[in-house]
Amino acid sequence: MHVVMFADQHLESLGGAQVSMRLQKRFLERAGHVVTVVAPRLHREAPGDAAYLDMPSIPITPDREYALSWPGARTDRFVDAQMGARLPVDVVHVQADFWGAFIGHRYAARHGLPVVHTMHNRVDVGIEATAPFPRLVLRVLNAWARRVLPGAADARPNARSSQRPAGDSRDTSDPGEGGRDAMAHGRAATLGATDGWAYLRRLARLSRAVTAPSSHFARRLERHGVTPAVDVVWNGIDDDVLDAALSVEASVRRPGRPRFVWLGRMSPEKRLLPFLEAVIASGIDADIEVIGGGAQGRAARRLVERGAPQATVTFAGRLPYAETLRRLADADAVVQTSIGFETQGMTVFEAASLGTPAVVSDPDIAGELGSGTWTVADATVPALANALRRATADIAAGTAVGPDASIAERFRQSSRTAAMIDVYRRVVAAGR
Incomplete structure (x- = not known):
């Protein structure tokens, strides 16, 4: 398979999600798959990699460690032109929360490709911890999503079955009346809502599968009506380092x-x-x-x-x-x-x-x-x-x-990559 990953930040920048994605990329390639990583260009010297597709970007931190690529028609044209020599693509894997997510979902929609979206971040808690006016930031973020995501304002709810795939170790206990109510009403309320869960619902509606790195976060996503079922795929540890x-x-x-x-x-x-x-x-x-x-x-x-x-x-x-x-x-x-x-x-x-x-x-x-x-x-x-x-x-x-x-065996990246490949195959097969 050819997997195209979209990220908010370049994989050679600092951050846990970037470390995890570098590891995922390496073990997917080790398993014989092709990976392209689309992310904002880094504004400092960094190791090169033929798998990296660096988008035009502007630095957003004083140390120039992090950058932003603006989602819109110009970026769409750039990504399409750069991806021309890398086709065909089998699946888009969005591992971003902001501009990388918008750009990735727009790319998938233009080309009719299935999307797996990994939700790494509790957007509400993260923004509250880092932004001075979190409610305003969330309102702006939801408005931005409505404007740039393909069909986000009127997209049909994710139609995935809530049946768990074989071998899923997730807690399958009933989410309770409150959880069922959230799943039933959350999607209907998304259009006018401006909280973090509404924002994640907008992204989930454009995805054929949603994954989370823990069962407790998966349950929380389900109970807030983000999507009926979330695949749990832990972030792993490098097999070689662990050995x-x-x-x-x-x-x-x-x-x-x-x-x-x-x-x-x-x-x-x-x-x-x-x-x-x-x-x-x-x-x-x-x-x-x-x-x-x-x-x-x-x-x-x-x-x-x-x-x-x-x-x-x-x-x-x-x-x-x-x-x-x-x-x-x-x-x-x-x-x-x-x-x-x-x-x-x-x-x-x-x-x-x-x-x-x-x-x-x-x-x-x-x-x-x-x-x-x-x-x-x-x-x-x-x-x-x-x-x-x-x-x-x-x-x-x-x-x-x-x-x-x-845990030592279940946490190995090789086992986590195998679990994610199963998700890729499922969503690709569902689209045929």
Whole structure:
């Protein structure tokens, strides 16, 4: 098959979705398929790749890391001209939330191609966390979608059957009366609605299949009437990197105090500062390593200096991926603190693949993992402090919880690529 992916940002730019798409591309090519990636041109030096189709773009951040390609007739003509030598195309895979989604759906509609749309982002939560006037931004975004998406204002609801494909591991429990009501009425309300769910419904209506990187996000999409059924395909971990990490000779736990790792972007939605407040309040005797960077880095260091915790807190900064995995494998537990923001929660799955359990604040992520967690009762600092005390005591006593051993195999990118290929084949066959 020839799969054409559309992205909001160039795959060589920074970001979790870009990392995931690079991995998907590589494993699709390894499986014998052809991939083209259509994305805004990057405004800095980056590795070249014949699979990249770079659209004209304008930088939108001071560091020129991220760019925008304007969806419209001029961009449509450019993409069609550049794709001429790459035809034929079998399926369009939109993995974008904004301009990349508009451009991808417009391309598919012009050429009568089936669309698989992966929804990586809780648009409502993401915009609320990053924009000063989120309701206004969502109104503008919905108006933009009505203007540029093909038939978005009057598109018929997604007609996909709600029957799950064979082998789908998604939770199939009844969504309840509220969920059925949302699915029944959500699509009818989309035309005039201006929230994040209405926006995602507009994209789903133009897609033959919608996928999500976790069952909890899939259920949320279904309950808000985005589409009747969502295929769950986790973002995975590179098989080669995982094999290298697992090939290291197993040994007895390294002596010392319990070791915790917090990993992520230092921004409010990730809740680093409440985590450090909980470390201070808990009084645990442990080693805490904070990996990552971001705007709250300075505030985090000041908080630790003022709070003088019993634990030793080390700020490691940004680390290469392989080194990050090594430290996750060496830790006694990883700590996950965001709530309601993550559509998957990659860090805890990477840790579980390496045999490392997690302290988990988000109940949806805890449910997805299934085992190997110390759960946090609520979103308060005292509840997180209590969970850290329990984890510390269990680790020190040699009775730490263990993650589900099957995650290491289920999380491999090769298995995730095979699952996505099944989705591609289904939508292509349905269009014949």
